[in-house]
Amino acid sequence: MVVRRFGGPEVLEIAEIPVPEPGTGQVRVKVAAAGVNPVDAGTRSGFLTEAGIVPPRELLGIGWDVAGTVDAVGDGVTGFAPGDVVIGLRDRPSAALGTYADFVVLDADAVAAAPRTVSLVEAATLPLNGLTAVQALDLLDLPSGATVLVTGAAGAVGGYAVTLAKTRGFRVVAVAATADETLVRGFGAEVFVPRGDFLADRVRAMIPGGVDAALDTALLGLEALDAVANRGRFVVFAAGAAPIPLRGIKVEHVWIRADGAALAGLATLADNGVLALRVADTLPLAEAVKAHERLATGGRRGRLVLTNE
Template identity: 90%
Template sequence: MRAVVVRRFGGPEVLEFAEVPVAEPGIGQVRVKVAAAGVNPVDAGTRSGFLTEAGIVPPREVLGLGWDVAGTVDAVGDGVTGFATGDSVIGLRDRPSAALGTYAEFVVLDADALAAAPRTASPEEAATLPLNGLTAVQALDLLDLPPGATVLVTGAAGAVGGYAVTLAKARGFRVVAVAGSADEALVRGFGAEVFVPRGDFLADRVRAVIPGGVDAALDTALLGLEALDAVASRGRFVVFAAGAAPIPLRGITVEHVWIRADGAALTGLADMVDDGTLVLRVADTLPLSEAVKAHELLATGGLRGRLVLIS
């Protein structure tokens, strides 16, 4: 089968196409015929060597790319009871050090990393959900706040940020969203109660609306101290990238969300897509053969939604 791999670090041009054997699913595993795979910033971090420099991915001769997958079950291993050949599924590959990822024609995942695909979404749309949706869910879980708490979401127009706004509202939080001025209508549509345009003196402008500061912040835009300053003393702050954690001033608890596969939570997200709560956004689709172009587009920034590779 065809797969996209990295044998050396660098720009999009280092992506290679390899012919590799189709793996057999082991005990508790499922082989998925890939229909669509999301293209995420973490893929660029793997390709560039950033994740290896950060100590997240050990050096190895070959690295696979791709975390998100939407497709159909092609084969099941012993002990798998929840899925059958032909089922439409979505899933997350959460081992960035693996030699093969979801930029491939087939991928083998543990069964508990999969969920039934949303019935109302195309494979291209569904492929944007696992990594970004689960990241938002697991970040919100870290907050451990009661309904009515105020939560700041930076980068609220982005893929993770948009889900975070919607999911935070669904948990009963008051959401203060930060994004570009042109995206105000978009993020209010996600469920933000308060909108603050990104720019200088962010904390002052947030505190002008929320006296004393917000109870917590999800810093998907990696603003660091600028966003931390908008959080009340002894509040909570979640970061989304290695090395992005600010100093925990004023007794604020600073935590990092380290994403993990979770089929049960992914099932809940798929249900929220089907009931209309979550909106899936595809920036563009490209064939797997144009993975290099997809990474070039990713590097330009400013995308609304995710790029998706289709097999």
């Protein structure tokens, strides 16, 4: 599934191309399932190209997440063999072939053994969103016991961020819709603040002086920054969404990268029942246009997943 021109979901098209061959240090994965993420829509619409993240090219592949089976390995690969069930992340959005495909070639260090206790459809929701949450938390560089605000805590990245922050010993303050309070507390949030006006005032009423850091997955910007204490930490999740670093707050952007070792750790947490993998619905790869139409409507708890049947 590729795009040759930017636009709405209708520009997605199926292209018949030769099966890619793995090079040195690479594996070829026969795709069973691929997660559908907002970044896919950003690629398709041209937003990432306008933002200077993806260079213009005639053919762009779509899809970052993959779960499937190793089909072939290149020279020098020792950790994987044909038949291994894996998950992986394609972190080069400018590549001509993404994970919305029958096969995808990835560097071996971008791949990990899939969780054993969940389906491949569920496993396909883990790489991009789980690694984004891990790498955002790494940027905080805070001690156990610190207070971390997570906006969009019921979303795919936000839900993982709440749970992973809890596993690191942080006190989590979650922001989500009132109806999602039980859900996000189940992820590990200690304090819940309904989204709405005057967010910072309401957070500070519960956390005097403000939180130590914020993971702003909902892209609230200054509204969330205002809840952070002086000289705190603030992590941004989208290009162009960084607020002015007021009051000595360190504002950083998480630029996701593939990391097979970290992905293996996430798979273990999933197998241990720590991470909840949420699938909103599945569609066959041929219905990627419909998946993107549904992605645009928002409001889902979990990811849409494309499958190869």
